[in-house]
Amino acid sequence: MNALLQQFLQESREALESIGSTLLAMEREPGDHSRLGELFRLVHTLKGNSGLFDFPALTAVLHAAEDVMDAVRNDALGFSQPLADQLLDAADYVSAFLDAVESQGTPGADFQVPPRKLVEGLRSWLATPALEGANSGVALVSTQNSRLPVDLPSAVRDLLIDAINAERTAFLLDYQPAADCFFQGTDPLHQVRQLPDVLWRRIRPLEAWLPAAEIDAYACNLRFEILLLASEESLAEHFRYVADQATWWPITLASLQSVDESVDTASGSDLAGFEPLALDILSTQYQALSACSQEPWPSGQHVAIVTTLERVLASQDDVTAMAAFQDCREQSNRQNDAKPLLSWLSGAMEKAIADDTPSTGPVTTPVQGELGGRPIACQALALGVAPDQADTITPRRADETASQAPAKVLKVEQEKIDRLMNLIGEIVVAKNGLPYLAERAEEQYGQRELAREIKAQYAVVNRIAEDLQDAIMQVRMMPVSFILQRFPRLVRDITRKLDKKVNLILEGEDTEADKAMIEALADPLVHIVRNSLDHGLEAPAERLAAGKPETGTLRIRASQNADHVVISIEDDGRGIDPQKIKVKVAAKGLVEPAALEAMSDQELVNLVFLPGFSTAEQVSDLSGRGVGMDVVRSGIEKVGGHLRLASQVGQGTQLSLSLPLSMAVTQVMVIESGGQRFGIPMDQVMETVRLPDNAIHTIKHQPTAQLRGRTIPLKGLNQLLAVPLEQVRNEDDEYALMVLRSRSELVGLLIDDFYGSIDIILKPMVGILGELSGYSGTAVMGDGSILMILNPTELFA
């Protein structure tokens, strides 16, 4: 991939992000003209940049979006939610386009032709700002056949038929240059003369000519109609800069005939007058039904087909067709056979295909298939534009003055930074070898002076290495906003889908953490937010009934706490009912009933993290796809973070994620057990104590100890690791006890001896060893030996 394209991709993605957030901001404050200007500028730049490459489809979409934004900026068009939807759709398209280009180097087959429905959807705002977006797009397609010139010379017709029979694609092109196109350096005549294989052409004035004295030679008043053989891609390419002024329709043999015969399409077939989309669905269902007609009636497939048919017919407001359909369904039900339904459907379809425009039905030519596809796209758009909805959501950023990106930025691939970090990690490990060397110089060779010099040199190297490490950490630091910025859009989309009203508040977006950490956080966070929206926050009516404001609040707050980033997600929804959890867990048999009874409310709430648990009564398509909170928790714990959940019934739920600032350097405490050294992550170590043998009491086969008024269960590390050795006691007959925090519980770990704490670069184990969950990884010590780092949480589980 060339450097220019790479830069284009990078810049476009940044622009897209800004566009997304600006659009959402505009939805909140539609009158904000500074944002409008900004948005227009972004889209304009993006379009301009896209022109550098051979991306006609991308340019067409951006051009349409730019025109719409221009109209909004000039107050010719009001900004509304459906418009924002469409613009966001366009942004999604651009994003998908960029993805394709990035992965394959070229846009790929799907992105050669401008997405008509998108472009027309956008353009329709310009044409009829008062009307619902997609109407004109649909009208355009449904009248396509009437646009074929009836007075086509027969020679041209013959040529056309020959060409179509030879599997060439023919198009009727209607090009209406903008009135001011001459001033933009366009010569429409030149433009059309460059078209290949023109079979027929007609140039007419757009409006009747004025008397000669009043004519403005430089106001273009021309309309070009052209029949030509070309591919749709080449047309899109040819008119990419004036995509709004040129439209084209594929021509099929059937459409030619229909013009000839001037068939009245509204004759009395059962399905006449149906939308092409409906006919298309019906024909699909017909094929499906004939495929499964041998199965015993009613199979699941039959039921699905019947339901689909019924819905399609219902949507078409055709009483006679509906009645006929219901009759046949009854017959089928009585005879336990699909045949009555099948024969009705085939009869009705045949008539409809014979009578109606040939835009659907069995595919006879390749072109026709293409023609059949188009109405669906447009129709989908019509369905996609939802009726105007009230402001269901008003995301608000608490920190509006989020820091702008610095002016001078050097973009570096992440791989290079990772490599640099690995190298620095090696320096850190290598420099740890120097003290050992000094020791040897002194003890083995009696070189005290040399040992001191080595130590002095070590101090210098150590300082530089630490600075280096610090610097590389800074480079890898990213603001949390990197993942938070996707939430306004996510929350908006989900709440609209669920018909809820939610006010999203983001706080502390400029809190920084290691990039890998931020990325590890993304998926769990999305899951949590979805859960919150789906299960936590109630529908407006339910909220009002509970005496709460109609609009729920979802607050995502990021802050830094010592060497941890804490992200808390709070909602004021219905909370988690411990009793419900209890019933659910008991019903699923996930926990012993006796243990369940003994649990506090907080412990009950924490049961949502049990694998195989799902609180929702109903599995919705948003959350609850089998990915439970247990996955969220293990995802967070995998990167060394932990998760706390609190909830008050009827008041809300608070979830806080705590993650280390950086994964790179871990502080561990070195311990010994069974003659081996191990490392234990320092952030889990609560205290280290010497415990007399007689302080250990066994309760229900579980050795425990009283420590500062708390009863702590004890576990021997040798036993956990299946080492057949007793834990070693010191000369005073005391055990070495390490109190660890594991999932907010305290557990005592009996070991042989403590050593100091050291900084290590934790390398996760790979391959078969990677499946040993009791270890979180290994580290190389200064003397070259390997230290195994334990994962106490998994060990205790």
Next chain:
Amino acid sequence: MSLIFKGNVAHLVDQVTVEDAETLLEWLTQQPVGKVNLKKLEHLHAANLQVLMATCPKVTAWPANPDTRAWLDAALQQS
């Protein structure tokens, strides 16, 4: 010079550019019986084309270039 006036006949020669459209329009408005000779015309800017379409002068000779001819036919020789 791509636009040459000889008596009441305007000769459109070779490439007639967008700047010529004004001149052509002015001439045709002042010469109600003005005619155009397109014999040696290769291409004319669409602005000129619409001037011709609007004023409908008599064409004394059609372009020798078949492609140019086809496009001018499509614009001028109908209804």
